[in-house]
């Protein structure tokens with residue numbers, strides 16, 4: 556009997572890779588989406604659980620057989636159609652319509668689930684559109700997951716909950732003890748960081764109060780192949796350099812990570828018996844935007860990638876330092892940036908977001924970003 560994991564925002568950039576990975580590891584995936592074409596979960600019966608999951612003893616929940624699938628209808632809307640092409644989707648994927656502000660829809664979606672990975676989130680800085688779904692939505696997820704008896708919730712947070720703090724020591728690596736300063740987020744109108752910081756803090760508080768096993772993955776700018784048909788926020792980060800829209804790059808540094816590694820991080824954090832109760836920075840390396848552009852231009856000389864910084868006065872800004880050791884300790888091997896930039900651009904070409912041109916150089920290291928050797932069978936046997 557497959558173990559059921561609910562992935563909110565299943566059709567998103569990172570969510571789609573998480574769904575792909577979970578299906579590949581034999582899980583039954585219940586994906587959520589707000590979109591028309593999905594059908595509310597009307598009735599849900601629980602699947603029996605094996606005695607151990609996530610390294611802890613557990614009891615069977617109820618109802619023989621995994622027959623909830625026949626009571627759920629698939630999401631057939633074009634936004635999530637790509638999920639149905641994934642290996643194992645026909646047998647083990649179900650999509651349900653969920654509104655993060657509708658607690659009943661969340662509660663129904665989580666019924667019978669062993670794990671929840673909450674990725675659904677707007678990613679912009681329009682306060683009137685972001686505060687509610689991020690802050691209230693995340694709290695609803697935690698409370699409804701606890702109510703449904705979910706064994707572990709993994710939350711996708713962001714590095715924006717850590718580094719937005721004018722008082723932090725720039726030489727000290729960001730770790731799980733670091734939090735962004737809410738007043739600073741407000742002053743600088745970083746409403747996404749503001750909302751995600753309050754949301755993550757609220758999630759920890761609620762999880763503690765409810766005795767829920769929570770773990771948080773903290774991705775940085777995430778890039779790589781798009782599974783979904785639509786453009787996503789972090790891919791726009793490089794699109795403007797390929798189309799010629801950006802004539803110069805900004806004087807900024809950010810940390811980056813491969814979308815496959817970000818997905819892998821969520822799944823490993825869900826599976827590892829002792830991974831609960833921690834915040835995991837998910838970052839491969841920090842690059843100044845000029846370096847990012849130089850790597851892109853080296854791989855794809857055919858595009859008009861900027862060679863000039865907008866700020867010709869100040870020295871290059873350094874990025875935040877961080878430690879990704881806790882994820883390495885869970886077995887994550889971070890893919891080098893050349894590879895995920897290459898995959899991101901090839902994907903943009905294949906999906907028609909940019910024109911194809913000749914001149915591309917295949918990175919020498921390419922090939923090492925194949926799916927990581929998985930520890931899943933060990934955990935799967937317990938699930």
Ligand SMILES: NC(=O)c1ccc[n+]([C@@H]2O[C@H](COP(=O)([O-])OP(=O)(O)OC[C@H]3O[C@@H](n4cnc5c(N)ncnc54)[C@H](OP(=O)(O)O)[C@@H]3O)[C@@H](O)[C@H]2O)c1
Pocket residue numbers: 563564565566567568569570587588589590634655673674675676677678684688711712713714773774775776777778787788789
């Ligand atoms: N990508 C990055 O670089 C990055 C970096 C740090 C953290 N993160 C975090 O990682 C998670 C996934 O990011 P992503 O890049 O995969 O984003 P994405 O591609 O935009 O997907 C997020 C999904 O969330 C759902 N969503 C969007 N707005 C919503 C709203 N107002 N209410 C409810 N659901 C909404 C959408 O699903 P439906 O339209 O189907 O409902 C969307 O597909 C997010 O929590 C984000 O904050 C991402």
